[in-house]
Every structure is written in structure tokens, then in C-alpha cells.
Amino acid sequence: MIKTVELTKIFRTDEVETTALNKVSFKIKQGEFVAIMGPSGCGKSTLLNILGLLDNPSEGRYYFLDTEVSSHSERQRAKLRKENIGFVFQNFNLIDELTVFENVELPLIYLRTPASERKRRVNEVLEQMQILHRKKHFPLQLSGGQQQRVAVARAVIAKPKLILADEPTGNLDSVHGEEVMAMLEALNQQGTTLVIVTHSQRDAEYSQRIVRLYDGQIITENIKESVK
Numbered sequence: 001m002i003k004t005v006e007l008t009k010i011f012r013t014d015e016v017e018t019t020a021l022n023k024v025s026f027k028i029k030q031g032e033f034v035a036i037m038g039p040s041g042c043g044k045s046t047l048l049n050i051l052g053l054l055d056n057p058s059e060g061r062y063y064f065l066d067t068e069v070s071s072h073s074e075r076q077r078a079k080l081r082k083e084n085i086g087f088v089f090q091n092f093n094l095i096d097e098l099t100v101f102e103n104v105e106l107p108l109i110y111l112r113t114p115a116s117e118r119k120r121r122v123n124e125v126l127e128q129m130q131i132l133h134r135k136k137h138f139p140l141q142l143s144g145g146q147q148q149r150v151a152v153a154r155a156v157i158a159k160p161k162l163i164l165a166d167e168p169t170g171n172l173d174s175v176h177g178e179e180v181m182a183m184l185e186a187l188n189q190q191g192t193t194l195v196i197v198t199h200s201q202r203d204a205e206y207s208q209r210i211v212r213l214y215d216g217q218i219i220t221e222n223i224k225e226s227v228k
Contacts, residue, residue, distance in 0.1 A: 001162065001193055002028040002051060007060035009046050009216075020046040022216040023060065028195065030161075033188040035204035036197045038213035044197040045166060047213070051195060052085055052164045053077040065161070082110055086155030088184075090167035092147045094139040100126070100150050101135040107158045121157060129153045129183065145176030152183055156192070163187065165196040169203055181206050 009021040020043045028034050036044050049055040050062060053069065054077075062070045064080065072080070086107075087093075094103050101122055108118045126132040129149045139147055148168065155163055165184060169177030177200075185206045188194045196203065204210050205224075212220045 001030045001032075001065060002195075003063040004050075005061040005063075007047070007050065007057045007062060009043070009050065009055070010058040019216055021050075021057070024213075024216070024218055025060075026211060026218060026221065028193065030193055031188070031191055032209065033185070033194045033207045034196075035207035035210045036195065036213060037199070037201075037204055037210055040199075042213040043216040044213055046216075048164055048166055048195070048197050052087060053081050082107070082158070084161045086158065086160040086163045088148070088151050088155045088163065088165040088168045090170035092139070092144075092151045092171075094147060094150060094154075096139050099136055099138055100131065100142070103139065103150055104153045104157050107154060111158060122153075125153045125157050143176070144172050145179060148172060148176070148180050149183070152180065152187075156187060160192070162193045162195070165194070167198055168196060169198075169200060177203070 005025050006023040007021055007025070008019070008023055011018045011020055024047065036047065038044050050057055053064070053072070057070055060070065061068055065084065069077065069080065104122050104126060105118050108121065123132060126135055129152060131146060131149045131153065134142060134146060139150065142150065163184070168184065169180050172180060181203055184194055184196070196207065198204055208224055210222045210224070211218055
């Protein structure tokens, strides 16, 4: 599903040049659950942004669904994102002025899904995430764990092939964090490819493979013998 070849990302200002990724090469198969770990500033989020087609690399090649996408235009990247990728963020990124139902519905509106189908699918996924009883509430009326459930629901509503999660439990206590990781694990077991960026070894233990970054380079890749 994913293949990177010597992926490099350099950020430049008038006085400073910073190499965030330095010739990163790896693959992710359809249906895998991969955790990317490393200290702050090692390039984890930069890599996730490129994998999610939110940014282009400075050098190297990125193959997504067997297509080389490194030099795609923003319009081309946006089309691929809408049709194939769901995102879960540490800060939830919900729209405060919209209800839970409306937040989850948004990706389907962008895909021009008919209203009756949107209603059915949103109610279905909210029930799956055990948050249906809050569908008329606004994000600020919810706990952190409930907000992240809504964020996961929004990420999966369009049935993406790939879910990218950036520190999905970073703002949650341990109990709610474990609930969110269990939900993500269940989605992976249903066939969704899942990539998470995390500082948490506990969260990484849910994955099948742990990729460790340091100074923009992959230093180790560990395939786990058993999955939690």
C-alpha cells in the first residue's frame, strides 16, 4: 500500500536549513498496523504528513496504492486523501460550532453522499463508537475520551483504506487512552491499514511493527511476535 524511497524533507528559511527526514525508505502492507516512535523533533509528524498527502517531500519518491505521488499537485493529493485516508489527531480537531453528528457527517458531504445515506452511515458509526447518545451535543460538551471517539468516527465514516493517527491518546488519561487504542485495533482487525505516531510504548504495543526514528532516519524496525 505504501512505499517510500529515500524520502527527504528539508525546511529552509533565509538563515537556517533543517533536515526533518533524511532518505527514509520503508514499506507498509495493506492491513498492517504500524507504530512510528522517536523523540520530539525526530521527524515523526513530518513523515505522517507526507504519508497523508498533506505535504510533499523535498526529495525521494512516495508510492501510495502503487502510484508515485511525490510530485502530485494539491488538487490531486486532495482527491486521494478524500477517497482513501482518514486522520485522527491528538487535539481532536473537531469543529466546535457543529454537533457530533455534523462533525462526523462532514467527510460524506465532501464526497457528495446523498443525505439519506449520510444519516444512515453516521448513526451506524456513532453507535459502533458508543457515542450515538451524544449525537446532538457539541464537542465542548463532551469529555476528552468522548471527543476522541467522535474524531475516530469521523476518520472512519468514509471507509478509508488507511487511517493515520498522530498521538491519538496524547490528551487522554490512561483509561480513555486504552479505549481509543482498542477501537483503533478493532478497525485494523477489520482490514483497515493503520499507522500511528506515538511517544507511548504502551500504545505502540498494540501494533504489529514498530518503526523508530532518530534525527530524521529510521534506526530500527521491530516486527512483533505477538499482538496485544
